[in-house]
Structures are given as structure tokens and as C-alpha cells.
Amino acid sequence: MRDRSSRTSSFSVDVVLVTATRNELAVLLARNSSDRERWSLPWRSPQAGESLEIAAIRAVQEALGEVPNGMEQIGAFGDGKRHPSESDVSVAYLGLVPHETASPRAGYTWFQVADLPPLSPRQRAMVESAAKTIQSRLDQAPVAFRLLPNTFTLSELQQMYELLMGKRLHKASFRRALQAAWLVEPTDEWRSEGRGRPAQLFRYLPKKKRRPHRGVRFDFLYP
Amino acid sequence: MRDRSSRTSSFSVDVVLVTATRNELAVLLARNSSDRERWSLPWRSPQAGESLEIAAIRAVQEALGEVPNGMEQIGAFGDGKRHPSESDVSVAYLGLVPHETASPRAGYTWFQVADLPPLSPRQRAMVESAAKTIQSRLDQAPVAFRLLPNTFTLSELQQMYELLMGKRLHKASFRRALQAAWLVEPTDEWRSEGRGRPAQLFRYLPKKKRRPHRGVRFDFLYP
DNA sequence: GCGAATTAGTCACCTTCTGCGACTAAAGTC
DNA sequence: GACTTTAGTCGCAGAAGGTGACTAATTCGC
Incomplete structure (x- = not known):
């Protein structure tokens, strides 16, 4: 090489x-x-x-x-x-x-x-x-955004997370969590892709950290 | 050297x-x-x-x-x-x-x-x-237990977590989460340390994973 | 011996978070 | 215009989490 x-x-x-x-x-x-x-x-x-x-x-x-x-x-x-x-x-x-x-x-x-x-x-x-x-x-760093173009629809973002996590996500829950994290902002563009209602395009919104606190969670993955 | x-x-x-x-x-x-x-x-x-x-x-x-x-x-x-x-x-x-x-x-x-x-x-x-x-x-792997002796009190465990996390934890919440994770088992020993009520000793209980599911959380730490 | 102090351990309440089904909205298809 | 498809939102029921107050068992000071 x-x-x-x-x-x-x-x-x-x-x-x-x-x-x-x-x-x-x-x-x-x-x-x-x-x-x-x-x-x-x-x-x-x-x-x-x-x-x-x-x-x-x-x-x-x-x-x-x-x-x-x-x-x-x-x-x-x-x-x-x-x-x-x-x-x-x-x-x-x-x-x-x-x-x-x-x-x-x-x-x-x-x-x-x-x-x-x-x-x-x-x-x-x-x-x-x-x-x-x-x-x-995945939930520590904005990994998904580095795999997506500058603007993207929320469905694309969700699909990316599903791909990376290897499991399906519920649309409403996904968007609720996304809103709470204040991670994306809407653009004023919309994209019509085949059938169905056009989707609004969003962009990644890097921000100071939020959610300073939260208790322990023993979500241990291995013994 | x-x-x-x-x-x-x-x-x-x-x-x-x-x-x-x-x-x-x-x-x-x-x-x-x-x-x-x-x-x-x-x-x-x-x-x-x-x-x-x-x-x-x-x-x-x-x-x-x-x-x-x-x-x-x-x-x-x-x-x-x-x-x-x-x-x-x-x-x-x-x-x-x-x-x-x-x-x-x-x-x-x-x-x-x-x-x-x-x-x-x-x-x-x-x-x-x-x-x-x-x-x-910390919440992916049983880090704290590797810093503690084989048996320990729950207060010691909590103090270890507080040290590692750099913040205080509420006793009741800590123990509730610990129970839910099924991570320790009580021994039949108690330790009296100075004043106060003696504490029961626990040991780490490595186990198959639990909590298979959970949704997304955008707890991002950096922009 | 007895009350105060100290540490352990639990309970109950209320708030927040989460899973999820059902709904409305806007496009294309036929 | 009815049907299909995708986008986007609402709201409830149940789970999880924060917190103060409570009981329990010991030592300390007297």
C-alpha cells in the first residue's frame, strides 16, 4: 500500500x-x-x-x-x-x-x-x-449527525439511529427525546420524497451541554 | 526504571x-x-x-x-x-x-x-x-466493585459511586436503583463501625444482563 | 440506665420520563 | 374523490426517579 x-x-x-x-x-x-x-x-x-x-x-x-x-x-x-x-x-x-x-x-x-x-x-x-x-x-456524542448530510429529515435521523442501535424506535418517543435534548433546529426547507407528506429539513445544532444532573442507573451491560 | x-x-x-x-x-x-x-x-x-x-x-x-x-x-x-x-x-x-x-x-x-x-x-x-x-x-460496567473488597456495606458502595461520579447521591434512590439492577446480594454478616446502627455486608453478584430494552436518550455530554 | 447523637435502612408522595396507540396533515396514486 | 403513504402531534397509563420523613440499632456522654 x-x-x-x-x-x-x-x-x-x-x-x-x-x-x-x-x-x-x-x-x-x-x-x-x-x-x-x-x-x-x-x-x-x-x-x-x-x-x-x-x-x-x-x-x-x-x-x-x-x-x-x-x-x-x-x-x-x-x-x-x-x-x-x-x-x-x-x-x-x-x-x-x-x-x-x-x-x-x-x-x-x-x-x-x-x-x-x-x-x-x-x-x-x-x-x-x-x-x-x-x-x-451513541448517546454520549452526536455520532449520527456525522453520518448524515448537513440537513436531514427527522425520519432520516431516526433511521440512522435505528441502524446504529440495531433496533426499531417509536417515532413519538424519538422526537420527544430529541426535543428535550435541543439538538436539532428546523430549517425553512421541506423535502418531498415520493409519496406522502413532505418532511421538514433539520440541521444539527451543537450546543452547550444541558441536563446537568441525573441519578445513578445500573444499566449494566455485562456481568 | x-x-x-x-x-x-x-x-x-x-x-x-x-x-x-x-x-x-x-x-x-x-x-x-x-x-x-x-x-x-x-x-x-x-x-x-x-x-x-x-x-x-x-x-x-x-x-x-x-x-x-x-x-x-x-x-x-x-x-x-x-x-x-x-x-x-x-x-x-x-x-x-x-x-x-x-x-x-x-x-x-x-x-x-x-x-x-x-x-x-x-x-x-x-x-x-x-x-x-x-x-x-461507570454505568456500563461494574467499576465500583473492582475498587471495593469482596464484601462491603451499601454505604461504602454509595460513597464509592459518589467519589467516582463526583457528586452526592440520595440514599433511597441509590438503593432503589441497585435493587432494580439485581447487582448485589446480602451476606449474613453485619459490621459495626464506630457509632450508629451496624450495616449489613453485601457482595457483588455478577449476573446475566437484564434490562434488555430502553429507548433513546440524548444525554449528550459535549456539543 | 437514659437520652442524644449517629449511622442504617425503608416508605410514601409526587414529579418526570417513557412506551405506545390514536389521531391529524399533506402529499401521491388510481 | 377515495385510498395509500409518509410526516408530525397528542395524551394517557405505567414506570422510573428525586426527596423528605420515618423507623431501627448502635455508641457516647452523663
């Missing part, structure tokens, strides 16, 4: 770029330059003086030509044998991009997460970890 | 070991072997074939002589210049140990998190990240 002789660093930076189509999550993979049947996550060996995050951003730039707004580190992965870079450890970053604006460069393709080609065990672990990270961050 | 000539790996594994006294969190630091005025997190350069987690566990063994039940990786840290190991990147692990059973070996000391000695920027970032991780994991 990249010249590996420049500086044999014993770690690499790998990027799990995620986008969402109508009802599927997709991950960007790069065609292996030597064995063109194989695919791998975009990765990069950090150059001297290049921070981890910068390396991740560069890897994304090579793949998409643009940078996602905000990449999040999801950990260092060391187990598993083979990795394209032959590095001992890979630091994985997660990036979210709206599907509309995400056209990969030559050699890169989106794969549905449900239908990935074979990957190295290490990279497969990264993809799984990325999926978990997205789910767990 | 450790022989660095054996194998110059460009990354190290650092451990943020956390314990909790009555009303303070504390972190284990190691006295620097060359400059005995300086302190650092316990760390280790992974040997060949040593996984990241094993390296972290070994580092803890050297420091405490025992292993915490479960270490969690909190990320790879690359920015900031100086690090004891002179490595480019450090992978940080978080371990929780009950204060009662945590007697450090010679050269290691617990420091209150509010009163840490100077650390390298990178290690300071690790400690801060560890604190954030603990808070965010």
Missing part, C-alpha cells in the same frame, strides 16, 4: 472509515497493491515527528481526498499475526463520513459491514471494535 | 493503576531509578512475542506482586515529548485494585490524583484519560 522501507516503525496507524447507506453500515477498504484479490483497512506508518492522529488523517486523505470532521482513536491492537504492514502493533482510528460526500479514490471501495472480504485477524478486530465504539458512543 | 537496552521497541506499555481510599482516588507511581526525585507510571517495553495486555500485566506484577482482575486498554498516546522509555508511542492500560489488598512493592507509591508529582505530558494525559474512562464506564 505504501513504501515500507522508508522507516521500519514497529507500529502502524490504521483507519476504520465508516459510512451509512440507507440501511447498512459500510467500511472503506483498500485493494492490496501486491495481491489484488486481498483488501485491507487504509493504514500508514507514521513518519518521524508525525503524530498518530496526523498519520490517521493523512491515511484518510489518501483514500478520500478529504478529511472527516473528527477522528477518534479506538485503541492499539497487538494480537493476531498478519498485518499488511508487518508491524507489531496497530493503532486504530475511527472516522465517520456522510455517504453523500464520500467518494473513494481509485483502489478504495466501500464494503457493507455484513459482507466484508477476508481481513487480517487484527484488522477484523478493529472493525468489530469500531462498531462497538459507535454503539457505545 | 527498567533495562532499556534489551530491545529498543518504539512503543511502551504504561499502566494507570487506580485505587480508592475513603474519599480520594489514587494512582500508583514508580520512583525513577536514575533521578530519584522524579516519578512515572509503571511501564514496560514489550518483549518479543509478548502481547500488549501481557506486558501490562507483567508491569503490574512488578509493582504490586499481584494481578488486578481485568485490565482495560485506554488507548495509545503519542503526543508530548518526553517519556521515561523514550518511546514514540505508549499504550496505556487501566487497572483497578481495592485499596485493602494493594500494597505496593518498594519504589512504588500511591499518590492522590489531586496531588500528583510532575509527570511527563504523555503520562499526565494517560492519567486524565483513565479518569474519564472510569467515569464513562
Whole structure:
């Protein structure tokens, strides 16, 4: 994928770029330059003086030509044998991009997460970890908005949440919670999509934190 | 701290070991072997074939002589210049140990998190990240129990939660939530501590998950 | 021994939150 | 114009959560 002789660093930076189509999550993979049947996550060996995050951003730039707004580190992965870079450890970053604006460069393709080609065990672990990270961050961070275009209908937003959470949501409850969080604001545009009543377009409204308090909840997920 | 000539790996594994006294969190630091005025997190350069987690566990063994039940990786840290190991990147692990059973070996000391000695920027970032991780994991994972001895009173448990959450909790609400989560079981022991009515001792009751469902909550923490 | 102080543990009330069905609104289809 | 489809809202019933007041069991001071 990249010249590996420049500086044999014993770690690499790998990027799990995620986008969402109508009802599927997709991950960007790069065609292996030597064995063109194989695919791998975009990765990069950090150059001297290049921070981890910068390396991740560069890897994304090579793949998409643009940078996602905000990449999040999801950990260092060391187990598993083979990795394209032959590095001992890979630091994985997660990036979210709206599907509309995400056209990969030559050699890169989106794969549905449900239908990935074979990957190295290490990279497969990264993809799984990325999926978990997205789910767990869902109600802590505005993840869904980073996967949607600038304006969107509330139905689209709800569908995105349903996709990310993996379950159906009740429309009225969803909108009530959304209102309480004060997270979106209406635009004065409407979109008519096929049949049915046109939907109002909304935009994400980043705001100072609200809801300062709330008690304990022992919603433990694992024993 | 450790022989660095054996194998110059460009990354190290650092451990943020956390314990909790009555009303303070504390972190284990190691006295620097060359400059005995300086302190650092316990760390280790992974040997060949040593996984990241094993390296972290070994580092803890050297420091405490025992292993915490479960270490969690909190990320790879690359920015900031100086690090004891002179490595480019450090992978940080978080371990929780009950204060009662945590007697450090010679050269290691617990420091209150509010009163840490100077650390390298990178290690300071690790400690801060560890604190954030603990808070965010609080209602996802039984963090508090890993900081308490096997049996404890509900008041102790509540105090631990108050310490970790950084705010007071109402006794009745706390216990109601605890009951609903089915997370502790009473022992038949009671402990009389100074004045006041003796408290019943409880133990942690790991269990299959409950509460399978719940709607969305936009409890966003940042804009 | 006895009341005050202290800590443990529970109850009941009221408010807020949440699941959910039923409703109205505005478009297209035939 | 009746029917279908999607958007958007209302309001109730029940669950969850915040809080003060209560009972219980012990030590302390006298």
C-alpha cells in the first residue's frame, strides 16, 4: 500500500472509515497493491515527528481526498499475526463520513459491514471494535449527525439511529427525546420524497451541554 | 526504571493503576531509578512475542506482586515529548485494585490524583484519560466493585459511586436503583463501625444482563 | 440506665420520563 | 374523490426517579 522501507516503525496507524447507506453500515477498504484479490483497512506508518492522529488523517486523505470532521482513536491492537504492514502493533482510528460526500479514490471501495472480504485477524478486530465504539458512543456524542448530510429529515435521523442501535424506535418517543435534548433546529426547507407528506429539513445544532444532573442507573451491560 | 537496552521497541506499555481510599482516588507511581526525585507510571517495553495486555500485566506484577482482575486498554498516546522509555508511542492500560489488598512493592507509591508529582505530558494525559474512562464506564460496567473488597456495606458502595461520579447521591434512590439492577446480594454478616446502627455486608453478584430494552436518550455530554 | 447523637435502612408522595396507540396533515396514486 | 403513504402531534397509563420523613440499632456522654 505504501513504501515500507522508508522507516521500519514497529507500529502502524490504521483507519476504520465508516459510512451509512440507507440501511447498512459500510467500511472503506483498500485493494492490496501486491495481491489484488486481498483488501485491507487504509493504514500508514507514521513518519518521524508525525503524530498518530496526523498519520490517521493523512491515511484518510489518501483514500478520500478529504478529511472527516473528527477522528477518534479506538485503541492499539497487538494480537493476531498478519498485518499488511508487518508491524507489531496497530493503532486504530475511527472516522465517520456522510455517504453523500464520500467518494473513494481509485483502489478504495466501500464494503457493507455484513459482507466484508477476508481481513487480517487484527484488522477484523478493529472493525468489530469500531462498531462497538459507535454503539457505545451513541448517546454520549452526536455520532449520527456525522453520518448524515448537513440537513436531514427527522425520519432520516431516526433511521440512522435505528441502524446504529440495531433496533426499531417509536417515532413519538424519538422526537420527544430529541426535543428535550435541543439538538436539532428546523430549517425553512421541506423535502418531498415520493409519496406522502413532505418532511421538514433539520440541521444539527451543537450546543452547550444541558441536563446537568441525573441519578445513578445500573444499566449494566455485562456481568 | 527498567533495562532499556534489551530491545529498543518504539512503543511502551504504561499502566494507570487506580485505587480508592475513603474519599480520594489514587494512582500508583514508580520512583525513577536514575533521578530519584522524579516519578512515572509503571511501564514496560514489550518483549518479543509478548502481547500488549501481557506486558501490562507483567508491569503490574512488578509493582504490586499481584494481578488486578481485568485490565482495560485506554488507548495509545503519542503526543508530548518526553517519556521515561523514550518511546514514540505508549499504550496505556487501566487497572483497578481495592485499596485493602494493594500494597505496593518498594519504589512504588500511591499518590492522590489531586496531588500528583510532575509527570511527563504523555503520562499526565494517560492519567486524565483513565479518569474519564472510569467515569464513562461507570454505568456500563461494574467499576465500583473492582475498587471495593469482596464484601462491603451499601454505604461504602454509595460513597464509592459518589467519589467516582463526583457528586452526592440520595440514599433511597441509590438503593432503589441497585435493587432494580439485581447487582448485589446480602451476606449474613453485619459490621459495626464506630457509632450508629451496624450495616449489613453485601457482595457483588455478577449476573446475566437484564434490562434488555430502553429507548433513546440524548444525554449528550459535549456539543 | 437514659437520652442524644449517629449511622442504617425503608416508605410514601409526587414529579418526570417513557412506551405506545390514536389521531391529524399533506402529499401521491388510481 | 377515495385510498395509500409518509410526516408530525397528542395524551394517557405505567414506570422510573428525586426527596423528605420515618423507623431501627448502635455508641457516647452523663
